[in-house]
Amino acid sequence: xxxxxxxxxxxxxxxxxxxxxxxxxxxxxxxxxxxxxxxxxxxxxxxxxxxxxxxxxxxxxxxxxxxxxxxxxxxxxxxxxxxxxxxxxxxxxxxxxxxxxxxxxxxxxxxxxxxxxxxxxxxxxxxxxxxxxxxxxxxxxxxxxxxxxxxxxxxxxxxxxxxxxxxxxxxxxxxxxxxxxxxxxxxxxxxxxxxxxxxxxxxxxxxxxxxxxxxxxxxxxxxxxxxxxxxxxxxx
Numbered sequence: 001x002x003x004x005x006x007x008x009x010x011x012x013x014x015x016x017x018x019x020x021x022x023x024x025x026x027x028x029x030x031x032x033x034x035x036x037x038x039x040x041x042x043x044x045x046x047x048x049x050x051x052x053x054x055x056x057x058x059x060x061x062x063x064x065x066x067x068x069x070x071x072x073x074x075x076x077x078x079x080x081x082x083x084x085x086x087x088x089x090x091x092x093x094x095x096x097x098x099x100x101x102x103x104x105x106x107x108x109x110x111x112x113x114x115x116x117x118x119x120x121x122x123x124x125x126x127x128x129x130x131x132x133x134x135x136x137x138x139x140x141x142x143x144x145x146x147x148x149x150x151x152x153x154x155x156x157x158x159x160x161x162x163x164x165x166x167x168x169x170x171x172x173x174x175x176x177x178x179x180x181x182x183x184x185x186x187x188x189x190x191x192x193x194x195x196x197x198x199x200x201x202x203x204x205x206x207x208x209x210x211x212x213x214x215x216x217x218x219x220x221x222x223x224x225x226x227x228x229x230x231x232x233x234x235x236x
Contacts, residue, residue, distance in 0.1 A: 001028040002120060005048045007039045007066065008032065008082070009058050013105070017052055017082065020112045026120045036061035040069065048077045050100075050119065055085035064090065067097050078123075080115055082107075124171065125229070135230055152234040155200060162189060164236055166197045170207075170224070177210070177221040198222055206232045 004027050008014040014032050021027055030046050033039035036057050042048065051070075055063040063083065070077050081094050084105040091102055101115040126132070154160065169183050180194045187194070198220075201207045205228040210221045 002026055002049045002123065003028055003030050003047060004050045004052060005030055005039065005042055005046070006032045007034075007036070007051060007053045007057070007063065009034045009054065009056075013054075017112075020109055021052075021116070023109075024113060024116050024120075026124075027116065035059060036063070036066045039066055043070070043075065043077065048075075049123075051077055051079045052082050053079050055081060055083040055090060064093060067094065067099070071097050078119065080119065082112075133227060133230070154235055158197060158200060160236060162193065163197055163200075163232075165189065166194060167201075167232060167236070170201075170222070173224075175223075177223045179219050179221055181219075195220075201232065204228070204231050204235075 004021060006014055006017050006021075006029065008017060011034070014034070018029055018032065021029055027050075030048065031042050033042055036059065039051070039053075053063045053066060057063055057066075063081065067079055067081075070079065079094075079097075079099045080101045080103065081099050082103045082105065083090075085091075086104050094102055100119050103111060103115060154163065165187060166183060166189065169186050170178060172186075173182070180191050180198060183189070183194045183198075184191045198207060198209075202209045202222070205225055207222040208225050210223075212219050212221050
């Protein structure tokens with residue numbers, strides 16, 4: 001789970017951000033800070049993966065000061081700015097200091113969700129690999145400026161929604177092998193259908209398949225081929 005700290009002095013906005021965050025899988029809120037000073041204390045108490053940070057804060061210190069502190073301390077904390085500060089100078093300074101995203105208030109939930117899900121998927125890909133291919137890196141760095149691409153059609157009988165569900169569940173196994181039964185236990189999808197989707201993922205090189213012999217019937221075990229994972233995004 002990605003540990004998140006919300007730094008926002010307006011209680012109502014902080015509550016909105018918390019509610020939005022709780023709607024998105026993969027994140028856990030560790031606290032809300034209403035001042036830069038309090039946020040610094042939280043950073044010392046907890047490992048914070050992601051900070052949702054406002055620029056305008058009470059007192060003499062701003063969110064930009066906190067961002068500078070994080071970079072100076074070389075903390076492994078990513079930052080998404082959520083603020084009414086729309087001045088170009090602020091935006092440029094924040095980008096130079098490596099913010100993941102910049103949301104200008106007021107914003108819609110869908111924009112918030114895009115920022116968080118994009119961060120989650122990028123983080124997931126980087127956490128699971130020691131090296132990365134150019135096409136995978138392009139998905140991370142150029143996702144907002146790439147030319148629109150037509151999705152590849154799935155084989156007859158397969159749907160994008162079901163593929164997404166199975167893909168999401170298989171990610172939980174990380175470096176471990178898994179079987180059709182493992183996925184069936186956490187979804188409502190039949191084993192026959194799961195087998196079809198895993199076979200498709202094997203055919204495009206996303207997973208490797210091994211037939212394991214033991215007591216009873218042989219079982220197909222699957223493991224991710226991480227270097228080919230980006231191929232699946234063409235179908236989702």
